[in-house]
Amino acid sequence: MIQLEKKPANHLISAYNQMMQVMRDAFEKAEPSDMSLQTALDLAKYQAVHIGRVTSEEAYEIGEYIKRDINDAAEYMMDSSAEFYDWLMLDIEIIERKVMELFLSVADHTRTELEQFQLQGSALTHPAPIYRSGEITGPGTLICESCGKAKPFLSSDEITNCTHCSHERFIRRLPGNN
Structure with a gap:
């Protein structure tokens, strides 16, 4: 990007x-x-x-x-x-x-x-999107790929590095994936 x-x-x-x-x-x-x-x-x-x-x-x-x-x-x-x-x-x-x-x-x-x-028969098999520091995201909870620390967003905001390990990549937390 x-x-x-x-x-x-x-x-x-x-x-x-x-x-x-x-x-x-x-x-x-x-x-x-x-x-x-x-x-x-x-x-x-x-x-x-x-x-x-x-x-x-x-x-x-x-x-x-x-x-x-x-x-x-x-x-x-x-x-x-x-x-x-x-x-x-x-x-x-x-x-x-x-x-x-x-x-x-x-x-x-x-x-x-x-x-x-x-x-219509389309197969929708997408991998989980990766969220990166510096990007903007809507509300929800992201999980650090490196340490697993949750990063909640209450509204649209800029994604910053993980406060625990400084990693830059996150995935969206889904219910049941704690």
Whole structure:
């Protein structure tokens, strides 16, 4: 992936959240069959660049983070029939309700898309995504690949090195994988 120019992390976090909001709005306004994840994401990237919030390179990179996070959540919900809150593995009371609703709305649309692909005979066997320091992620719990320490995210934020061992790579914690 492209390395983003070092700017304040909140600049990219804000853009991530704004792009998620554009995607949610697009899904809410469109007929279900008229809006795909990629179409909504392309619209969000275009708007973020058009209003000058981010460069096209930053919009692309943030779009990759959003796709990773949403696909991870949607695949988990589809495979396990579990609720989104289980995937997050965080206390719902401490998570900003607006961020939760936003992420859930987009992930649910993606789950529907993935189910349609499976019905068409596509095999969806993706390895667990790797989350790296410096990237932006949505809410949930990441686990250090090296030492196994949990790193909870209550809202969208920049991923930093593990506080225990300084490792830079993480995977998403799933319920039952403690």
